[in-house]
Amino acid sequence: MRGAYIILKRDDELLSQLEPSDVEGFSSIHVVQSKEVWYRYRDEILPGLKVADNDFLLNLQENGYAFSFDVDRLKEKFNKPTLMLLGRQDSSVGYKDSWSILDNYPRATFAVLDRAGHNLQIEQVELFNSLVTEWILRVDES
Structure with a gap:
């Protein structure tokens, strides 16, 4: 389920310096x-x-597209470290539908990041990097 597209921070000076086609894609x-x-x-x-x-x-x-397996009905739970990062303001794919598969991943961290859309890795750099680093540490331990 997708959310409505919103802008939380806008730099009009920056946008005025870009090519119109770049402004359209970026914005x-x-x-x-x-x-x-x-x-x-x-x-x-x-x-x-x-x-x-x-x-x-x-x-x-x-x-549409489909996985080679039904992500909602795994034959057995995935018991390895998992990280699900979602942008709260992601109007491309949303975040709500992902919650329904969480029980299939008992070792999952599930995080919905505010101030983040579809490219949350560049809109919430510090939080994204921190969560990914912690996940990598858990993978190394297992």
Whole structure:
């Protein structure tokens, strides 16, 4: 279930300095629109968008996608360290539906980050990095 798209922080000065096409792409997905987020979007996300197979993505958008297994009904629970990070303001995929599979992952950390949309790794850097680092430590222990 997707949420409504909202902007929590907007830097109008930054946006006025960008190309209109960059403003459109950047503004359409980011909850936090700051210089730091723009630089990471420009360097990490935009290159992938430029080489994306748009026909394939359109097909996915129109027809959906499925895993090779039913994530809601695993044959047995996944008992390894798991990390589920979701953006509270993610209007692309949302966060609520993920809660329903949590019981399949008894060692999971489930975190919904405020001030974060679909690119939560660049909108909530410190929190994202902290949670991923802690998860890696748990993986190393197991």
